[in-house]
Amino acid sequence: MAIQESATDTREPADGRAAPLLTVRGLKKYFPVSGGMFNRRVADVQAVDDITFEVARNETLGIVGESGCGKSTTARLLMRLIEPDTGDVRFDGQPVATPGGMPLREMRRRMQMVFQDSYSSLNPRLPIVDTIAYGPKVHGLARSEARARARGLLQKVGLDPDRFAGRYPHELSGGQRQRVNIARALALQPDLLILDEAVSALDKSVEAQVLNLLVDLKSQLDLTFIFISHDLNVVQFISDRVLVMYLGQVAEIGPVDAIYGEAAHPYTRALLSSRPSMDPERRVSEPPLTGDPPNPINPPSGCRFHTRCVFAEEVCRHKPPALAPVGRVAGHSAACHMAVAGSGHSRAVGA
């Protein structure tokens, strides 16, 4: 049974470079907006519009962006909780949910998700030990073994099984419930954990506890994380690489130090300087951006950020910029005409 083998498989391709654990190409999802007399499709919410990225083994990819930018939809598409319109998702080298590829059930064993709302993602009528043991039982583990594994996991996430195993979700605090959710996600011994705003609802003192726990679990269990959050500080703390999303598209992607140190996209820079300064004697004096993010139903033409960008020019209004390498660090790319020589933007590099 597949479940018995833990995630120790580290196959490497011939050239010695570890193959990415997850490869996503051209992922796209439009949600129809219907209306009118015959309830026809009148528009689309372009929730995720052609995004491409990779996640290497044992790394943490942070995804940041404002509400409505498609970061949670991306997570749900990866888990196939929503069916993508187009896009090629490969997990551990195999295409997912296509004939001859990795079956969905197998992919979902190896890729698990933790949600923001710790209460609604637990069954209120089950003691937490049964919630954690449920997945392994479905995947073929004997009842007693599944329970033993659940108790071991409770221990691992810092909840004493003798005290907590029989409790119901409402008997736990928010931080404890989120620990249970993490244990539940780990019960199938996955390779990849998608954490969708997993610490956002927690109080600061508890958030720090859960972040420390995640860092520990990652190294103990050789996990790979996709960490989705709107909190730039938390993403900087936990991520190896960061993907910045704006209105369903990738604005910038790169190693965490490159993104936070030498951001190339004006949106990333604005997002970073929107953070409170944490120094009452050097407060933010000007808002880096005006207005709210536009509606993803009718996103702006060309570069989607041009309506709020101080550097926007004619070319930005017409031509969508492609993701292109920027800066000195390998793997750092941004979708901005200013980053591409000869793009027609007056501030383009080398112009």
Added chain:
Amino acid sequence: MNQPGTSEKATTPVRPLVAVEDLRVRFVTKDRTVHAVNGVDFTLAPGEVLCILGESGSGKSVTLRALMRLLPKHRAQLSGKVVVAGEDVTAMSERQLQQLRGGTVAMIFQEPMTALDPVFTLGTQITETIIRHDRVSRTEANRRALELLELVQIPSAKRRLAAYPHELSGGLRQRAMIAMALSCRPSVLLADEPTTALDATVQIQILLLLRSLQQQLGMGVLFVTHDLGVAGEIADRIAVMYAGRMVETGSVVDVMRNPLHPYTQGLLGATVHGGLRGQRLTTIPGSPPNLEYLGAGCSFAPRCAHATPRCDGEPPPAVSIGADRMARCVLVEKSAAEAAGG
């Protein structure tokens, strides 16, 4: 006045806009009693921004609501003294309260979509308040509503007066709610996490707007937040709450640079910022106490690394350091005594 950390106010006594003494709020139901606020004292000077900082369940929002008596009448038992603009709020009749709410004291909330009425346009909702409190004509009220939307920097304000709340983005809705709160020129503005539900780029816009409006209009602002960064952007003074008590108060610079109470220290350490990458975050072990069963001693003692037997037995002393600084902790008492002795 708006330089954070100025404490000259202490030398020239201004009559405080808000004075709260020994405020206690209990929620009583048939099967339990929750002690939400347990003896809170503070004052707010005109033109001052006081941030009440605390985690969920610390009693910060209940304290704020108590100032307008916006708590459920039968379940909430309120005691202590609450004086707003010279008047005792605890003794007010329902009629007087209606004059107070939206008149002298106005409030903005975290979630504008639930605070605004979805079936009326913004214009109707704002003019309703103005007509109710100031008894002016509809034309005059309309003129003022337009002025207010311009004051809070809503683009194409005239058109927006005819808009329903759902037609606006989150940031515009929050601006509209601020406009409504300011419609009767309140002298005290209560803000209950007004930027928590907003995106980062919008949050900073609203904070800067509130800061400039507060300076223009000279309001006293009580700003409740759980976010230290937000407090650092807007506060003159910070009051840190834990389990229904204010454990530390002081100027924003003092509290953020040199926290005295172990809880404030823990909170600062646990706040994630970029420089901490690769390090272990300092945490506060455990979780906040159950407010049904509060002991006599320091509520933070079970989570405190410095707890002594004395902490469990008696309420921690409120130690004043200088004119504008207080911490409720035996440790601070000891170090203050040493400083005075040496």
